[in-house]
Amino acid sequence: MMKSHMMKHRSHALAPAGVNRSLTLMLAVLATAMLLLQPLAANAKGAPESFADLADKLLPAVVNVSTTQVIEGKSSMPDMPQFPPGSPFEDFFKDFFDKNGGGGQHPQKRKATSLGSGFIIDYRKNGDAYVVTNNHVVEGADEVSVILQDDTRLKAEIVGRDAKSDLAVLKVHTDRKLPSVGFGDSTASRVGDWVVAIGNPFGLGGTVTAGIISARGRDINAGPYDDFIQTDASINRGNSGGPMFNMQGEVIGINTAIFSPSGGSVGIGFAIPSNAAQVVIEQLIQYGQVSRGWLGVHIQVVTDSIAETLGLKKAEGALVASVIEDGPAAKAGIKARDVILEFDGKHVNEMRKLPRIVASTPVEKAVSVKVWRDGKIKTLSVMIGRLDDDKEVVASADEQPKGKTAEHALNELGLTVSLPTAEVLQRFDLADGVDSLVITDVDADSQAYEEGIRAGDLLTEVNQEKVKTPADAERVVKAAKKDGKRSVLLLIEGQAGFRFVAVKLQ
Structure with a gap:
């Protein structure tokens, strides 16, 4: 009797009185669904409880970059007053203004200083340590110093800088073993991933902020190869050149720009992806400059109407507006009106992707290019040239047509x-x-x-x-x-x- 009573009580616990069979079945299905969803919930990554351990590990490798530039300008002293000829005050005031640099006669030199950020990379050669920062942090500087976390100031030498990517590499010499950080794979980072930014905002020194990746592939018209990571981690003036880390402590971006009407953070910051930056940094260390591939074409966006006119199924690729005479493209047979759909095995889904692909292609490499011409795909082979920043392209023109006609x-x-x-x-x-x-x-x-x-x-x-x-x-x-x-x-x-x-x- 006791046993049957217990069984009866247990059945009441599983299916309370008044619950029909269909409802019982629905509850069973929901329970099964919850069990199936448990592995997904276990794999989801929540917000970290703290960034303290990560910050302790990374802060020593992040530095402040201080630059000094000598600027010549006129003295702020007023011009010497004018006196009647022979006035006893004339010689007195002339001596006074000459000694103090007044009267606008002697240009005055002053030192202008600015602060930015940087980070020590895990690359060392002959006792030299290398620091990565932004080009705009050190551009025009007469003196550059790197300030470590313990306030040690080291004189730095500019190894090389690249205006197009806004990157620069500095070198410091010290017998100390300096902490360093390594690069991660920026392409593996996803929108919504946590990131940590460390830098020197407003000259305040090592400051840690955290946020997420807000967007990828941003073009902010900063240069021809824009492909920025956007983040809501607080980035302010002075953060330029500082690293953006993933949760494994790897550098996946170099903080470069902010969108701000006021000059302060409004939650929209931009970083150069590490995968793009590494190629530039390695060339700056090895050669002091960057060698980029050159195709020799002017390109434009393929709009829906242009795609329809050319017989393309969808608007994609890069439309060749003109071909530079004697350039790599001209020698390979690429023509104006061609639409470049594939370059060196990489699909060109949009126009602005092509300059980045070409620039990263080794000089004198023969690559396959697929173009859309006269309603079909044509494959050409192009020997990539070297982009010369100082080279000017002059278009030739034929003789002006003779005769005059009404509009x-x-x-x-x-x-x-x-x-x-x-x-x-x-x-x-x-x-x-x-x-x-x-x-x-x-x-x-x-x-x-x-x-x-x-x-x-x-x-x-x-x-x-x-x-x-x-x-x-x-x-x-x-x-x-x-x-x-x-x-x-x-x-x-x-x-x-x-x-x-x-x-x-x-």
């Missing part, structure tokens, strides 16, 4: 064009030697105006055909309309260079 309106495009006559060239302040049509007016209600085409720009091609007279342009536009085309592709040359613009026919 002609291309109503289907909302444009008015003219031959490059002397009067037209003077009106728009254009150089002699222009062999393209000059756009003299743009309808403000047209798509051409919305796409940024303006009077004074040059119209070089319409639908991949060279146009040298208004009649040429009119003929190509009429033919496109007759063939049922909804838009035409224009090659425009403006102040920013060549670019393709797809304009719908009105």
Whole structure:
């Protein structure tokens, strides 16, 4: 009797009175689902209880970077007052102002100092330790010092700096064994991961802040190779050049810029990814400068309308607006209007990705390039050249067309064009030697105006055909309309260079 009573009591505990069979089944399903979700919950990473252990480990390797620059300027003393000739005060005041540098006669030298951040990397050679920081921290500096966590000040030498990536490497010599940090894989970091930033904000010394990765691949127009990690970890003035760490204590970014109307942190900071920075840093240490690959093309974004005009299924790749004469691309047979879809086995899903891929490609390496041309993919081989920052590219021009004609309106495009006559060239302040049509007016209600085409720009091609007279342009536009085309592709040359613009026919 006792045994049956216990069994009865237990069954009541599992299925209370009044619960029907369907509800019991639903509860069982929910219980099973909770069991299946337990491994996922166990794998989820919560917020760390403290960053103290990580900070203790990393702080000694983060340094303050102090720079001094000598600036010449006029003295703040007022000019010497004027006296009548022979006045007894004239000689007195002249001696006084000469001794004190007044009167604007003697430029005064003063030292301007600034502070930034940096970190010691695990690379040592002949007793020298290397420090990574931002180029803008040390640019123009006459003296650079590195201040360790214990306030030891070491004189630093600039090994090399690179303005395009905003990176610099310093070298300090000491018999001490300095702590250092290593790089991690920035591509493995995900949006939402915890990060720690350490630096010298407002000159306050080793300051630790924490946050998460807010976004990746940010382009903030800081340079041609922008690919920043965005974070909400507090980054302020003076944090420039400091490291961004993951939870394993590896450097995955170099804190470089902030978005701030006031100059203080508003939760939007940007760091150079470690994978991009390492290539630059290694070259600066080895050669003192950076060698980048060069393709020799001007490129632009492939918009939906351009993709439709060229027969691409979707807007992707980099559209070649022009090819530099005798450059690697020209020698390989790459042409204007080609869309580069793949470079050295790497898919080019958007235009701004191509400059980074090319720049990181070794010089004199033969790479395969897939381009979209005339409705199909063509594979070419390109020998990569060396990017020369000092090299200027000058476009050659043919003899100016002779003869004068009235301006002609291309109503289907909302444009008015003219031959490059002397009067037209003077009106728009254009150089002699222009062999393209000059756009003299743009309808403000047209798509051409919305796409940024303006009077004074040059119209070089319409639908991949060279146009040298208004009649040429009119003929190509009429033919496109007759063939049922909804838009035409224009090659425009403006102040920013060549670019393709797809304009719908009105």
